[in-house]
Structures are given as C-alpha cells and as structure tokens.
Amino acid sequence: MHFSDFDNSRLQSQLSGERFLVTYELFGSEAACRTAAEEICVEQSVEFPTVVLPPGEIPGQILGRIESFSQAGEDIWKAEISFCAETAGEFTQFLNVVFGNFSIKQHVRVAKIELSPSLYQFIRGPRFGIEGIRDLLQEQERPLLMTALKPLGLSAADFGALMRVFAENGIRIVKDDHGLADQKFAPFKERVRYCCDAANAAYEKTGKRCLYVPNVTAPFTELRERALYAKECGAGGIMVAPGLTGLDAMKALAEDDEIALPVFSHPAFSGSNVVNRQGFSVPAYYGTVMRLAGADAVIFPNYGGRFSFTKEECLGIALAGKEPLQDLKTMIPCPSGGMQIDRIPGMLETYGKDICLLIGGGLFTCGPDLEKNCRDFVDAVG
Amino acid sequence: MHFSDFDNSRLQSQLSGERFLVTYELFGSEAACRTAAEEICVEQSVEFPTVVLPPGEIPGQILGRIESFSQAGEDIWKAEISFCAETAGEFTQFLNVVFGNFSIKQHVRVAKIELSPSLYQFIRGPRFGIEGIRDLLQEQERPLLMTALKPLGLSAADFGALMRVFAENGIRIVKDDHGLADQKFAPFKERVRYCCDAANAAYEKTGKRCLYVPNVTAPFTELRERALYAKECGAGGIMVAPGLTGLDAMKALAEDDEIALPVFSHPAFSGSNVVNRQGFSVPAYYGTVMRLAGADAVIFPNYGGRFSFTKEECLGIALAGKEPLQDLKTMIPCPSGGMQIDRIPGMLETYGKDICLLIGGGLFTCGPDLEKNCRDFVDAVG
Numbered sequence: 001m002h003f004s005d006f007d008n009s010r011l012q013s014q015l016s017g018e019r020f021l022v023t024y025e026l027f028g029s030e031a032a033c034r035t036a037a038e039e040i041c042v043e044q045s046v047e048f049p050t051v052v053l054p055p056g057e058i059p060g061q062i063l064g065r066i067e068s069f070s071q072a073g074e075d076i077w078k079a080e081i082s083f084c085a086e087t088a089g090e091f092t093q094f095l096n097v098v099f100g101n102f103s104i105k106q107h108v109r110v111a112k113i114e115l116s117p118s119l120y121q122f123i124r125g126p127r128f129g130i131e132g133i134r135d136l137l138q139e140q141e142r143p144l145l146m147t148a149l150k151p152l153g154l155s156a157a158d159f160g161a162l163m164r165v166f167a168e169n170g171i172r173i174v175k176d177d178h179g180l181a182d183q184k185f186a187p188f189k190e191r192v193r194y195c196c197d198a199a200n201a202a203y204e205k206t207g208k209r210c211l212y213v214p215n216v217t218a219p220f221t222e223l224r225e226r227a228l229y230a231k232e233c234g235a236g237g238i239m240v241a242p243g244l245t246g247l248d249a250m251k252a253l254a255e256d257d258e259i260a261l262p263v264f265s266h267p268a269f270s271g272s273n274v275v276n277r278q279g280f281s282v283p284a285y286y287g288t289v290m291r292l293a294g295a296d297a298v299i300f301p302n303y304g305g306r307f308s309f310t311k312e313e314c315l316g317i318a319l320a321g322k323e324p325l326q327d328l329k330t331m332i333p334c335p336s337g338g339m340q341i342d343r344i345p346g347m348l349e350t351y352g353k354d355i356c357l358l359i360g361g362g363l364f365t366c367g368p369d370l371e372k373n374c375r376d377f378v379d380a381v382g
Numbered sequence: 383m384h385f386s387d388f389d390n391s392r393l394q395s396q397l398s399g400e401r402f403l404v405t406y407e408l409f410g411s412e413a414a415c416r417t418a419a420e421e422i423c424v425e426q427s428v429e430f431p432t433v434v435l436p437p438g439e440i441p442g443q444i445l446g447r448i449e450s451f452s453q454a455g456e457d458i459w460k461a462e463i464s465f466c467a468e469t470a471g472e473f474t475q476f477l478n479v480v481f482g483n484f485s486i487k488q489h490v491r492v493a494k495i496e497l498s499p500s501l502y503q504f505i506r507g508p509r510f511g512i513e514g515i516r517d518l519l520q521e522q523e524r525p526l527l528m529t530a531l532k533p534l535g536l537s538a539a540d541f542g543a544l545m546r547v548f549a550e551n552g553i554r555i556v557k558d559d560h561g562l563a564d565q566k567f568a569p570f571k572e573r574v575r576y577c578c579d580a581a582n583a584a585y586e587k588t589g590k591r592c593l594y595v596p597n598v599t600a601p602f603t604e605l606r607e608r609a610l611y612a613k614e615c616g617a618g619g620i621m622v623a624p625g626l627t628g629l630d631a632m633k634a635l636a637e638d639d640e641i642a643l644p645v646f647s648h649p650a651f652s653g654s655n656v657v658n659r660q661g662f663s664v665p666a667y668y669g670t671v672m673r674l675a676g677a678d679a680v681i682f683p684n685y686g687g688r689f690s691f692t693k694e695e696c697l698g699i700a701l702a703g704k705e706p707l708q709d710l711k712t713m714i715p716c717p718s719g720g721m722q723i724d725r726i727p728g729m730l731e732t733y734g735k736d737i738c739l740l741i742g743g744g745l746f747t748c749g750p751d752l753e754k755n756c757r758d759f760v761d762a763v764g
Contacts, residue, residue, distance in 0.1 A: 003540075011535055014567045039688075047559055048533035052746045058535035086565060087534060090601050092626045093563035096650050100560060103625065104653030104689050104719075122601075151430035152469060153393060153440035158385075177429055178482060181475035183468060185396045219472050219504075220602075220634035243485065244474045246628025252602035268478050271486030276658035306421075307486050337486075364434045 008056035015061050019082035020119060022098050023112035026077045027277055036108060037066050037079035043101045045083060062087060078111065085116045091248050091293070094119065103279070110280045113288050120326045126296040127254055128262045129329025130322075130354050133296060136236065136262070137172050137209055143353050143381050146173040146334060147374075148360040149180065149195070156186045160194030167202030167210035169374035173356060174199075175239050175299075176215035178266045188214070188226060196233040211236025213264050216253070217244050224252075227259045237262035237296070243270025247293045254294025264334070265295035275308065282313035287320020291331045297356055298331055302347070305338030311350060318351050334358045341366055341373075344380045357381065390438035397443050401464035402501060404480050405494035408459045409659055418490060419448050419461035425483045427465060444469060460493065467498045473630050473675070476501065485661070492662045495670050502708045508678040509636055510644045511711025512704075512736050515678055518618065518644070519554050519591055525735050525763050528555040528716060529756075530742040531562065531577070538568045542576025549584030549592035551756035555738060556581075557621050557681075558597035560648045570596070570608060578615040593618025595646050598635070599626050606634075609641045619644035619678070625652025629675045636676025646716070647677035657690065664695035669702020673713040679738055680713055684729070687720030693732060700733050716740045723748055723755075726762045739763065 024040060026033035041064030042050060053059050067080040088094040099110050115123065126132075134140050147166055149159045159180075166174045174195075182188040192214045199212040216226040216238045223245060227238050238261050242250040254263045267286065273279040280289065282300075290298045298321065301307030303314045314335055321331035333351060336358035344357060359377060367373050406422060408415035423446030424432060435441050449462040470476040481492050497505065508514075516522050529548055531541045541562075548556045556577075564570040574596045581594040598608040598620045605627060609620050620643050624632040636645045649668065655661040662671065664682075672680045680703065683689030685696045696717055703713035715733060718740035726739060741759060749755050 003536075006540060007537065010537065011567050043688075045561065046533035046535065047561060047743070049743045049747045052743075053533060054535070058533060062533075062535040086567070087561070089565055090563060090604075092599055092601055092623075093561070093565075095626055096561060096563070096599070096623065100623070100626070100650035101653075103651050104649055104657060104683055106657050106690055151428035151435060151440060151444070153428065153436070153444040154385075155389065155392065158388060179427065179429060179469070179475070179478060181472060181478070183471055183475075185393055185468070217474055217478070219474055220628065220631045222472075241474075241478065241482070242628075244477055244482070244628065244630070246602065246624075246626065246631055248626070249602045249628055249631070267486055268482035269485050271483075272658070272661035273654045275486060275488050276654070276660050278658050279654040301486055306425075308488055361429070361431045361434075365431045 003054035006054040008054070011057045015057060015084060015086055016118070017061070018085040018116045018118055020085055020088070020116040021067065021080055021082050021114040022110060024079045024081060025072065025109045025111045025281070026079060027107040028075055030077065033077035034069060036105070037069055037081065040064060040079065040081055040102055041066060044097050045087060047101065085118050088119065090122055091251055095247065099280070106278055109278055110284050112284055115325070123292050124255055124294065125291055125325070125328030126294060126331050127260065128296045130332045132329065133262050133332060136211065139172065141353065143348060144173060144332070144356040145171050145377055145381060146175065146356045146358040147171050147363050148175050148177045148358070150177040150360060152177060152179045154186060156190035156194045159186060159191050160198045163195040163198035163212060164202055165370055166374060167199050168206060169371050170378035171210060171374055173211045173213060173236070175213040175264060178215055178217070178239070178241055178268045180215050181217065189229060192230055192233050192235060196235055199236065200234065209236070213237035213239050215239045217241045217266070223249055224256065227253050227256070231259050231261055235261060237264055239264040239266050241266040241268040241270070242293060243268055247289065251294040262296040263294055264297045264299060265290045266299050267301070282309055283316030283320045287317040291321055291328065295331055297334050299334040299336055299358060301337035302335030302339055304343070307337050315350060318355070332356050336360065338362065341377055341380045385436035388436040390436070393439045397439060397466060397468055398500070399443070400467040400498045400500055402467055402470070402498040403449065403462055403464050403496040404492060406461045406463060407454065407491045407493045407663070408461060409489040410457055412459065415459035416451060418487070419451055419463065422446060422461070422463055422484055423448060426479050427469060429483065467500050470501065472504055473633055477629065481662070488660055491660055492666050494666055497707070505674050506637055506676065507673055507707070507710030508676060508713050509642065510678045512714045514711065515644050515714060518593065521554065523735065525730060526555060526714070526738040527553050527759055527763060528557065528738045528740040529553050529745050530557050530559045530740070532559040532742060534559060534561045536568060538572035538576045541568060541573050542580045545577040545580035545594060546584055547752055548756060549581050550588060551753050552760035553592060553756055555593045555595060555618070557595040557646060560597055560599070560621070560623055560650045562597050563599065571611060574612055574615050574617060578617055581618065582616065591618070595619035595621050597621045599623045599648070605631055606638065609635050609638070609643070613641050613643055617643060619646055621646040621648055623648040623650040623652070624675060625650055629671065633676040644678040645676055646679045646681060647672045648681050649683065664691055665698030665702045669699040673703055673710065677713055679716050681716040681718055681740060683719035684717030684721055686725070689719050697732060700737070714738050718742065720744065723759055723762045
C-alpha cells in the first residue's frame with residue numbers, strides 16, 4: 001500500500017475550508033521557535049512525516065498552517081497556527097488538536113484560542129453565566145460573597161451547622177472545600193443533605209437565598225450520580241475539579257438537562273498546565289478553556305495570596321470569561337487562595353463588580369466570632 | 383460556631399492510623415523548601431489555618447505529616463510526607479491529596495507515591511498486564527512490535543487496508559493514531575469495523591493474532607459506548623488519552639467487565655505534568671500513576687526521539703510498571719515518538735524483552751515498500 005489508491009476527491013468534498021486559530025508562545029531563538037512552529041503544524045494534525053503524506057487535501061487542508069510568526073519579546077515568539085475545523089469535531093479531540101502531543105514539548109505555551117463557527121456545534125459554554133447566577137440570588141449589582149466549608153475531618157452535621165452560620169450571616173455562595181469527597185467521617189450524601197437543609201432553613205429565616213455548592217468531583221462512574229443527588233437535595237450549584245475528572249466531564253455535567261445547576265470549576269490537579277513557562281497561559285486555561293468546558297464560575301488563586309499568579313494573569317481570566325464568543329454566556333471569576341477581608345477594596349478595583357469574592361480559611365482567623373466575621377465580610381463589600 | 387461542639391471521639395473511632403507516603407522534590411534553599419514541605423502538609427489535607435483547627439484528631443491525624451526531609455542535590459530537597467488513608471478513599475480524591483492544590487505551586491514535584499494497604503480497595507491496576515497481553519498474542523519471549531494507523535485524513539477503508547498490510551507482515555499490535563477520533567472522513571464506528579475485519583482476515587491468513595487498538599478517547603458521555611463498540615467488533619485493546627478524558631475515566635474502562643480489553647494509555651494533553659521542573663517526575667506519572675489508573679501498556683516518548691525525556695526517565699517508567707505493588711499486574715512500556723528501526727538494538731539493551739516497540743511514521747520513511755518495511759522491523763527484533 002502506497003497511498004496511490006487514496007481517494008482525494010472524497011476528502012475534498014468533506015472539508016469546508018473552515019479553520020480555527022491557536023496562538024502559541026514559543027521561547028528561544030528565532031530559528032528554534034520557527035522550527036517548533038513548523039513542528040506544531042505536523043504534530044497537532046497528521047503526526048506523520050510530511051515527505052510521505054498522500055498528496056492533495058491532507059497537506060493542503062488537514063495539516064496545520066502558520067498564519068503569522070512574530071517576535072513578542074526577548075527570546076519570545078508568537079505563532080498563530082490554524083487548523084482544519086473538521087479535524088476537531090468534539091471537545092476532547094479539539095483539545096487534542098490544540099495541545100495534545102505538544103503538551104510533551106518544552107518552551108511552548110498556548111496563549112490564545114480562537115474558535116471558528118462550526119465548533120460551537122459542540123461547545124455550548126456556561127448554562128447560567130454571570131447573569132444567571134445573579135438571577136438565582138436576586139442580586140443584580142453587588143459583588144457576590146462566597147466561602148468554603150472546612151476543615152476536612154468535621155462531620156456532615158458539623159458542616160450543616162457551619163453552612164447555617166454562613167447562610168444566616170449574609171454569605172451568598174458556600175462551596176465544599178475541594179478535599180471533601182465521600183470520606184466516611186462526612187459522607188457525600190449525608191453532607192449534602194445536611195447542608196441543603198441548612199441553606200433552606202436559613203432562607204426561611206432571612207428571605208435571602210444562599211447557594212450551597214457541593215464538590216461532586218468523583219470517580220467516572222459516580223460523577224453524574226453525585227451531581228443528580230445534589231440536584232435532588234436542592235443544591236444551588238456543583239463544584240468540579242476538571243483536572244481530576246477531565247475537562248469534558250465538567251462540560252457533560254454543565255450540559256446535562258437533568259442536572260441544570262451552575263458549575264463552579266476548581267483548579268485542583270490542573271495547575272501544572274499553567275505555572276510553568278510551558279503549557280497554557282493562565283487566561284487561556286482558566287479563562288477560555290474553562291468557559292468552553294461549561295464553567296459558570298471559575299475558582300482560581302488570586303494574586304498576592306498563597307499562590308503565584310500575577311495581577312495581570314488573574315485579570316486575564318476575568319476578561320476571558322466575559323469576552324464575546326459567539327452566543328456563549330459569561331463566566332464569573334472567583335479569585336481565592338489566602339484572601340482576607342482587607343483585600344476586598346483592591347480586588348473590587350481590579351475586577352469590578354462582577355466578581356465572586358471567595359474567602360475561605362481567612363474568615364475563621366480575622367476574629368474569634370465567626371458570625372461577626374461573616375457580617376464584617378458583608379459590610380466590607382458595602 | 384467555634385468548633386466547641388466538634389465530636390472528636392467519633393472521628394477518632396473512624397480513623398485506622400493507616401497512612402500513605404508521597405515523596406516530593408522541592409527546588410530552592412533549605413529554608414524555602416522546609417516551608418514548602420510544611421505547606422504541603424496543610425494544603426493537601428485540611429487546607430485551613432492550623433491555628434484555628436479544632437483540637438484532637440484533625441491536627442493529629444488528618445493533617446499531612448513530614449516523615450523525613452533531606453538534601454538530594456544542590457538546591458534540591460526531598461520531603462517524605464504521609465497522609466491519613468481515610469482522607470483518600472477513592473481515586474480522584476487520592477490524586478487530589480497527592481497533588482491537588484500543590485499542582486498550582488512552583489518548584490515542587492511528586493517524585494514517588496507509596497500506597498498503604500487499604501487504598502488497594504479502590505485501585506485494581508492493569509487487568510491484563512504484560513503476561514496477559516503476551517497470552518493474547520501467544521508470544522511469551524520476544525519484544526512486541528507495534529505501529530499506528532496514520533495519517534489523519536485517510537478514510538476508514540484506507541485505514542482498514544493499512545491495518546491489513548501491518549497485520550499480514552508481522553506487526554502484532556496496531557493502534558489508531560491519537561488524532562483519529564470520530565471525524566466524518568473516517569468515522570469511529572466505520573473505522574473500527576474496517577480495521578477489526580482486516581485484523582481477522584490477516585489472522586485467517588497468517589495464523590498469528592494482531593491486536594487492533596482503536597482510540598476510544600471521546601467525550602464523557604460517549605467514552606464507554608465507544609469502548610463497548612470496539613469490544614463488540616473484536617478489537618484487541620483500547621487506547622485512551624487520560625490527559626483528555628481524566629485519569630479515572632481510563633481506570634473505569636479498565637475495570638469495566640463488559641469491556642475487559644487491554645488498555646493502552648496515550649500521553650496526549652498530559653505532558654505539562656512532567657516536562658517542567660514542577661508537577662510529577664516522569665516515572666511517577668507515566669509509570670506509577672498510569673499503572674494505578676489501570677493501563678496495561680503505557681505509550682510515552684522515548685529518549686532520543688522528537689521529545690525530551692532522558693534515558694533514565696524512560697527506564698524509570700518501565701521499572702515503575704514492574705515494581706511489586708501489592709498484587710497489581712505489570713504494565714508494558716511502549717516507547718515511541720520518532721523511533722526508527724535502527725534504534726531497536728539500543729532500546730532492547732535499555733528495556734529488555736518486556737517492551738512494546740512502537741514505530742509509527744518511521745515505518746513509512748525507511749523505504750518505499752511498506753510491506754518490506756514491516757518485515758524489516760520484524761527481522762530487526764530477531
């Protein structure tokens with residue numbers, strides 16, 4: 001077999017000519033980066049020696065194509081590379097074209113992803129978006145306040161009691177800590193039941209909704225079941241760590257009409273994609289990719305906390321969550337990771353009002369009275 | 383609420399004292415690395431300010447614990463940290479304890495993972511292992527030969543024809559290229575049907591089995607269905623890229639008794655976990671983690687090819703696939719990525735006979751006659 005009987009005319013009729021664009025940042029000399037850009041074209045499409053490719057549409061259309069190559073800094077180059085839309089007809093394969101094998105290469109980073117129209121056939125984005133979450137809370141203007149149920153080791157009843165304190169004292173969104181799974185000292189179902197009941201009891205008392213967002217991150221065979229159980233109990237959203245479940249698993253939960261809850265993405269186990277000078281830029285991954293994967297809200301480590309993201313990177317996530325993308329809804333940023341009440345004015349200045357202020361452990365350390373700490377958090381937002 | 387009503391005695395009765403061990407490599411000064419090790423203990427367990435933890439079993443057992451801290455090189459330190467087994471009762475949460483939030487930290491890498499006994503309740507490892515794959519092929523001694531169906535753009539019928547050439551000329555395992563998903567020019571079902579038929583036809587002619595291993599990497603809702611379809615058609619294995627599907631999704635397919643096929647893991651979209659001085663060591667990720675996640679065979683970029691892994695790292699994968707781990711089966715290494723026939727003697731010297739030699743594009747470039755190239759590949763192994 002020498003590809004001589006390859007039916008090129010049929011392939012031609014199956015391709016529309018539509019292409020989507022990925023911008024890669026390459027680090028090194030111009031020559032090395034040009035070579036790397038050419039390698040991306042091959043590795044992320046045909047992954048086959050170009051000298052023996054069947055002639056016609058495979059090199060002509062299936063192969064990646066450098067659309068531009070320019071310097072972006074000292075030893076930093078940008079290559080815009082386009083790919084045939086029909087090679088990426090589902091989300092897992094789309095991600096594979098963007099950065100499948102090249103994830104194993106050093107000195108290269110996905111800086112930006114620009115979809116072409118037909119890809120929106122399988123990408124629906126957030127179900128609720130910022131507006132949808134605000135509608136659920138009947139809170140159109142103010143920044144949203146969020147905290148987390150901690151620490152691991154408490155019982156389900158303890159978490160229910162904590163939930164009630166938060167909900168009765170003005171916190172509008174309460175998520176599980178991402179380490180709360182289905183441990184026997186606070187089993188998932190028991191915890192979700194206690195916390196949903198607590199949220200309802202608080203609503204009856206205060207007249208204000210507080211969304212309880214359980215962590216449904218779970219093994220493949222249990223993921224949907226946990227999300228459905230959360231729905232059944234009246235949870236206000238679900239949290240998923242797509243680094244642990246796979247990005248498409250989060251997308252499937254977001255698109256599932258029986259679940260139909262706001263999805264909060266958590267960065268656990270995904271950080272290696274962004275913290276090196278390799279992988280994805282912070283805004284491309286926690287902004288664009290998470291939104292494409294259906295997150296209504298993205299939790300990420302804020303600048304100046306326990307982690308290393310810069311202010312510019314964090315703002316980039318927020319902007320990527322709002323930039324116009326076909327008719328996709330927006331995604332609310334939830335900067336977190338060592339935040340304190342005194343950081344709020346600066347965060348509001350950076351992000352504006354469409355932000356979910358997430359203070360976790362810090363809410364327990366700013367004073368001995370947790371109720372008062374919650375009210376101080378509410379007051380700090382004004 | 384001040385944790386005063388926290389029922390410490392109940393938690394105590396729920397903990398066995400069993401701990402598992404993770405060795406982290408830390409990069410920087412001794413002081414910075416000691417601090418980072420202490421942070422790991424907190425971040426990967428309670429993720430809560432230790433000063434306000436409820437007293438008793440949470441700091442005593444739930445919190446991570448530094449078991450040793452030592453220098454491993456200039457500005458390289460190793461910390462062995464143990465975690466409470468009951469905090470990690472399912473695979474997703476186990477991975478979360480190992481490296482969930484710390485994946486977002488720089489200058490730290492998981493170097494080794496040592497499970498404790500109870501974790502094997504949810505970790506079954508490979509279903510077939512090296513022995514099982516050898517039994518399927520009735521090939522107990524020789525290294526196994528493998529290639530890939532390429533390039534993207536061919537039709538399902540073309541791939542079937544290629545499959546037949548490979549299978550009739552001595553290649554024992556043929557996988558889909560990892561970019562073959564469900565594109566309309568070679569739809570999954572059509573491709574699998576053609577290739578399984580070709581493998582069967584070749585078996586009738588040669589009397590030797592060739593395993594066709596389709597790529598079942600797919601969106602969450604279609605993954606199991608594709609694997610079951612492959613099974614139904616008589617595929618010899620399935621390939622999954624857990625970077626795209628999630629590690630636990632691969633594990634679920636491996637453990638699924640209706641599928642019951644050898645699982646080949648592909649590194650697409652997972653490389654950022656290992657190619658930086660952050661994340662996981664190559665053997666910990668492509669060796670240990672893949673085996674725990676049920677891979678019977680692990681495809682990875684060999685040293686000296688198009689990628690940057692060192693010989694030591696690659697050998698580390700092979701060794702991690704064979705080291706005694708409770709009663710887990712072994713995992714066969716499939717070094718790949720720009721391999722050529724002339725590399726075979728060196729590879730056999732490095733890895734020994736329990737290797738799956740994967741030559742993809744190189745099989746098309748070493749001569750004009752693909753049949754002859756296949757036979758040369760077979761002959762080179764001796």
